[in-house]
Amino acid sequence: MVQFNHAQREITLKVVYYGPALSGKTTNLQMVHQLLDPQSRGRLMSLDTADDRTLFFDLLPVFFKSQSGFKVKIKMYTVPGQIMHQSTRRIVLSGADGVAFIADSQRSEAKANTEAWKSMMENFKQNGLDPEQIPIVVQFNKRDLPNVRTDEEIEEIRAQSKEPVFPAVAIRGDGVLETLFALLRLTFRSLTKHYDFEGKFGLSEAEFLRAVFKRVAPEHANALLARIESGAPPVVQGHLVKGGGSQ
Amino acid sequence: MTTTATAPGSSAAAKNGGPGSADALTQRAVDGSILDKRVALVDLVDLESFKEVMQSFADLYRVGVKVFDAAGNKLVDLRVGNAAFCGYLWEFGGTRQACTRIVTGLKNDAFDVDDDGVEIPRVVDCFSGLRYVVVPIMYESDVMGRMIFGPYMPHSMPGPSEEIYQIESRIERRNVDRLVEEVRRAPDDLVSKILAQMQKVVEVILHTSFRQILTSQMHIESVTSSYHELQEKNRTLHEANDRLQELDKLKSNFLATVSHELRTPLTSVIGYSEMLLEGLAGGMNEEQRDYVKTIMDKGESLLALITQILDLSRIESGNMRFTMTDFDPLPVVRAATTSIVPQCHKKQITFVVEVPSALPFLKGDREKVGQVVVNLLGNAVKFTPNNGSIKLVVDSWSGPRPGKHRVVGSAGSLFDLPDENFLRIVVDDTGVGIASDKLERVFERFFQVDNSSTREYGGTGLGLSIVKSFVDAHKGEIFVESTVGKGSRFTVLFPLP
Ligand SMILES: Nc1nc2c(ncn2[C@@H]2O[C@H](COP(=O)(O)OP(=O)(O)OP(=O)(O)O)[C@@H](O)[C@H]2O)c(=O)[nH]1
Ligand SMILES: [Mg+2]
Numbered sequence: 001m002v003q004f005n006h007a008q009r010e011i012t013l014k015v016v017y018y019g020p021a022l023s024g025k026t027t028n029l030q031m032v033h034q035l036l037d038p039q040s041r042g043r044l045m046s047l048d049t050a051d052d053r054t055l056f057f058d059l060l061p062v063f064f065k066s067q068s069g070f071k072v073k074i075k076m077y078t079v080p081g082q083i084m085h086q087s088t089r090r091i092v093l094s095g096a097d098g099v100a101f102i103a104d105s106q107r108s109e110a111k112a113n114t115e116a117w118k119s120m121m122e123n124f125k126q127n128g129l130d131p132e133q134i135p136i137v138v139q140f141n142k143r144d145l146p147n148v149r150t151d152e153e154i155e156e157i158r159a160q161s162k163e164p165v166f167p168a169v170a171i172r173g174d175g176v177l178e179t180l181f182a183l184l185r186l187t188f189r190s191l192t193k194h195y196d197f198e199g200k201f202g203l204s205e206a207e208f209l210r211a212v213f214k215r216v217a218p219e220h221a222n223a224l225l226a227r228i229e230s231g232a233p234p235v236v237q238g239h240l241v242k243g244g245g246s247q
Numbered sequence: 248m249t250t251t252a253t254a255p256g257s258s259a260a261a262k263n264g265g266p267g268s269a270d271a272l273t274q275r276a277v278d279g280s281i282l283d284k285r286v287a288l289v290d291l292v293d294l295e296s297f298k299e300v301m302q303s304f305a306d307l308y309r310v311g312v313k314v315f316d317a318a319g320n321k322l323v324d325l326r327v328g329n330a331a332f333c334g335y336l337w338e339f340g341g342t343r344q345a346c347t348r349i350v351t352g353l354k355n356d357a358f359d360v361d362d363d364g365v366e367i368p369r370v371v372d373c374f375s376g377l378r379y380v381v382v383p384i385m386y387e388s389d390v391m392g393r394m395i396f397g398p399y400m401p402h403s404m405p406g407p408s409e410e411i412y413q414i415e416s417r418i419e420r421r422n423v424d425r426l427v428e429e430v431r432r433a434p435d436d437l438v439s440k441i442l443a444q445m446q447k448v449v450e451v452i453l454h455t456s457f458r459q460i461l462t463s464q465m466h467i468e469s470v471t472s473s474y475h476e477l478q479e480k481n482r483t484l485h486e487a488n489d490r491l492q493e494l495d496k497l498k499s500n501f502l503a504t505v506s507h508e509l510r511t512p513l514t515s516v517i518g519y520s521e522m523l524l525e526g527l528a529g530g531m532n533e534e535q536r537d538y539v540k541t542i543m544d545k546g547e548s549l550l551a552l553i554t555q556i557l558d559l560s561r562i563e564s565g566n567m568r569f570t571m572t573d574f575d576p577l578p579v580v581r582a583a584t585t586s587i588v589p590q591c592h593k594k595q596i597t598f599v600v601e602v603p604s605a606l607p608f609l610k611g612d613r614e615k616v617g618q619v620v621v622n623l624l625g626n627a628v629k630f631t632p633n634n635g636s637i638k639l640v641v642d643s644w645s646g647p648r649p650g651k652h653r654v655v656g657s658a659g660s661l662f663d664l665p666d667e668n669f670l671r672i673v674v675d676d677t678g679v680g681i682a683s684d685k686l687e688r689v690f691e692r693f694f695q696v697d698n699s700s701t702r703e704y705g706g707t708g709l710g711l712s713i714v715k716s717f718v719d720a721h722k723g724e725i726f727v728e729s730t731v732g733k734g735s736r737f738t739v740l741f742p743l744p
Contacts (some may be wrong), residue, residue: 001283003283039363039365040363042387042388043454045454045457045458045461047458047461047462047465055462056461056462056465056466056469057465059461061387061388063387063388064363064364065360065363065364065365069364071364071388073387073388075282077282085469086473086476087468087469087470087472087473087476088465088468088469088472090472091280091282091465091468091469091472092282094280094282095280095282095283
């Protein structure tokens with residue numbers, strides 16, 4: 001749930017990376033941490049086990065001050081994907097303003113993806129939220145591995161689903177910022193519908209996105225910034241990375 | 248659970264009992280997640296360790312340090328070198344006023360921000376020529392508090408400022424010159440290096456503490472949430488169970504009614520058949536007699552079956568009446584024994600009876616106790632093949648009630664089991680036996696050891712469950728031991744008064 005602190009002129013948003021175990025949620029956040037400008041993000045906090053499995057969550061805060069003088073904080077969390085952490089997932093997911101669902105492209109993980117998706121919907125309901133109202137973007141990660149769903153299959157899913165869908169190789173950073181960009185844009189649009197960010201806080205979508213993505217590595221920045229300027233539709237046509245790692 | 252756990256970072260705060268005390272933190276687990284809470288500096292640092300770190304800095308660089316949280320509470324106050332100098336200025340009205348203004352400003356004045364809107368350190372020059380630097384303590388873009396360094400005498404200043412004497416004419420120059428010697432002289436670039444380092448250290452301390460708080464709080468929240476979930480599931484199960492029991496009772500009532508309704512017409516069928524056989528309605532030929540006899544036989548076994556069902560459903564719906572009296576069990580046992588003899592003959596089964604010439608009196612329902620013995624013996628005959636043998640032993644027996652307190656490997660639980668007196672009835676057979684995984688269930692209603700035995704041996708599977716409910720009604724015990732292929736032993740204990 002977005003929080004407003006008028007006394008401190010502060011807006012806090014929460015987005016959550018959800019998905020089955022080992023799909024690459026933590027990797028996504030680590031990459032975001034690497035790719036964003038150190039000025040605009042805090043430390044990445046990982047509450048994990050010795051073998052790098054997320055135990056409670058990862059948290060990466062991003063913050064900036066709007067030209068109108070509001071401090072905007074975006075808290076980005078990952079949930080632990082292992083089945084046994086169901087309660088923790090529900091707690092971390094609670095109050096999310098937007099969700100990136102990180103699916104594993106490997107064929108063997110199809111069922112795990114579905115289960116995680118169902119549990120996410122269930123958690124929304126238990127947290128008293130209407131899943132229909134939550135901005136969700138989907139990422140098909142690990143496109144570099146063999147035995148993954150084909151590009152055509154992903155394309156078909158993309159064409160049919162109402163959520164934007166992105167292919168990614170998170171360990172290389174491919175598709176990570178695209179996913180985040182779409183997530184933040186969708187989240188902003190959904191929130192501003194209710195809270196009128198531009199009218200009440202003088203915060204436009206373009207300023208919001210530019211503040212987060214400023215000074216990112218040039219090859220990413222140009223494409224992303226071009227999209228901000230052009231106000232391109234929220235479904236970004238992700239260019240597919242060929243399975244087998246040709247890129 | 249939530250009331251006893253303490254977040255590690257809050258131990259110092261707990262001593263103060265302030266807003267960031269352990270209770271306040273644990274309370275959060277109850278009324279909202281730690282993830283949604285704003286955490287104060289006192290929650291984040293262990294005050295004693297924090298002071299130690301600050302002390303080592305103050306010692307190393309010989310500069311005073313003060314730390315305030317965002318609400319203006321002083322957490323650390325370390326003075327180095329300037330005490331005598333400042334103390335002297337404090338003695339006079341004019342300089343004391345000026346000093347108070349400076350100190351208040353250090354504590355309260357807002358920070359300037361850079362182009363990105365990030366708070367930056369403030370340099371504050373005292374009227375005396377000394378200098379302070381105020382550094383914001385930042386965590387994730389929030390100002391959690393401030394550190395005040397100084398005062399020190401910047402290298403760029405030749406000495407104490409003339410302003411001192413303008414403000415307060417009573418101050419003597421030679422005292423000022425003597426006391427200022429104890430104040431640290433430092434170049435500004437060294438100070439800014441110290442401060443940068445200091446800021447990093449504090450940031451790491453905050454990050455580490457916050458991490459710890461989050462870990463322990465999330466632990467508590469997750470466990471609490473799982474617990475609530477379990478409780479909820481438990482409740483649902485309980486409800487389902489209650490509903491089932493209700494249904495079960497309904498079904499028993501239904502059975503009782505239906506069985507009763509069936510019995511009346513069935514008795515007529517048997518009665519009329521009997522009359523036919525006795526020739527009351529005229530003579531019959533051989534074939535007709537056979538037919539009627541079959542009708543009567545089947546009718547009678549159907550009646551027996553219905554009677555069993557009726558008994559059971561009466562017991563279950565609580566309508567079975569037990570007439571409890573003191574009675575001698577010996578004639579009851581004898582009668583039961585006699586009734587089984589013809590069946591034994593038919594299968595050439597050896598029937599051994601070991602009953603003493605006298606038995607202690609029993610308090611119970613004479614008829615039901617008899618049925619227990621008859622049923623057990625009937626079962627034994629049914630499952631024992633031709634030429635086998637069965638044995639009945641009845642005696643009085645003393646010992647701890649078996650089966651109740653058996654905890655493997657825990658002798659302690661067996662130490663003080665009281666002995667009780669029982670009438671013991673043991674029935675052995677040389678029948679097919681019961682597999683060990685089925686033993687537990689033989690007393691369940693309608694349970695058949697296996698389907699083939701139903702066909703081979705007939706019966707409803709009600710006998711043993713009726714026996715058990717009779718035994719239970721007498722607060723007795725029944726148990727079974729068996730070896731497949733060798734035979735079974737049923738033991739009943741009726742408590743003696
Ligand atoms: N080949 C390949 N491996 C990946 C990719 N992304 C992540 N991985 C690997 O997958 C493993 C799991 O990644 P994590 O990011 O820890 O997964 P997670 O979803 O956070 O897992 P949990 O926290 O246990 O739910 C790690 O070994 C990653 O290096 C990818 O794009 N390609
Ligand atoms: Mg993880």
